[in-house]
Amino acid sequence: GAVVSQHPSRVICKSGTSVKIECRSLDFQATTMFWYRQFPKQSLMLMATSNEGSKATYEQGVEKDKFLINHASLTLSTLTVTSAHPEDSSFYICSARDMARLNQPQHFGDGTRLSIL
Amino acid sequence: AQSVAQPEDQVNVAEGNPLTVKCTYSVSGNPYLFWYVQYPNRGLQFLLKYITGDNLVKGSYGFEAEFNKSQTSFHLKKPSALVSDSALYFCAVRALGLSFGAGTTVTVRA
Numbered sequence: 001g002a003v004v005s006q007h008p009s010r011v012i013c014k015s016g017t018s019v020k021i022e023c024r025s026l027d028f029q030a031t032t033m034f035w036y037r038q039f040p041k042q043s044l045m046l047m048a049t050s051n052e053g054s055k056a057t058y059e060q061g062v063e064k065d066k067f068l069i070n071h072a073s074l075t076l077s078t079l080t081v082t083s084a085h086p087e088d089s090s091f092y093i094c095s096a097r098d099m100a101r102l103n104q105p106q107h108f109g110d111g112t113r114l115s116i117l
Numbered sequence: 118a119q120s121v122a123q124p125e126d127q128v129n130v131a132e133g134n135p136l137t138v139k140c141t142y143s144v145s146g147n148p149y150l151f152w153y154v155q156y157p158n159r160g161l162q163f164l165l166k167y168i169t170g171d172n173l174v175k176g177s178y179g180f181e182a183e184f185n186k187s188q189t190s191f192h193l194k195k196p197s198a199l200v201s202d203s204a205l206y207f208c209a210v211r212a213l214g215l216s217f218g219a220g221t222t223v224t225v226r227a
Contacts, residue, residue, distance in 0.1 A: 004160075006160065034215070041205075041220075041222070042219070042220070043207065043217045043218065043219045043220045044161075044207070044217050046215075091158070093160050093161070095160075095161075095215075103149075103168050105151055105153075105163045105166050106151075106163075106211075106215055107163070108153070108160035108161040108162070108163075109160050110159050110160040111158065111159060111160045113158060
């Protein structure tokens, strides 16, 4: 069964709207979660690393004020796309690692398809 | 710096034939290598990993991969492909976060 739950799976909204995406680890504690963005037929691009109880680490070129990340607990990280515009339309995927089992793979959510009209 | 390369954008095979998806990597130190599969509008599903030990790693759905240190490769293989194996496959290497290859679209025709 799924070990990482991502919600919602699809969002369609108007330009200027802020959208929040949730990522939950279901049966393990994840001090670190990762947020990726994927364009059609392309690979995953790491946007930011979310650290529980501290500020997220953003990759070069990713706007911190545009993509707000909150990791308030060991099982939940949220990504908020603020004042979304059509160019923010994409497939966003989160993943989490069980930090007590570092040799295990990252587990991925099912992704969120964001469409900004 | 770590990176992976998947030299083929697409692989097309007939059902029942062997399937190989290529991956080469570059990493300092010992590599942690992974293969993931992605179906349309879904997240990534873990197939297999190499951390240490036997060079031939067996994973989910009949897939296996061979770690070759001298060639810095970690090719994914399946002896007999199914139509349901048609998907997007990613090779990845990890230090802290994962670095992904560009992905290879596999199409298995009936």
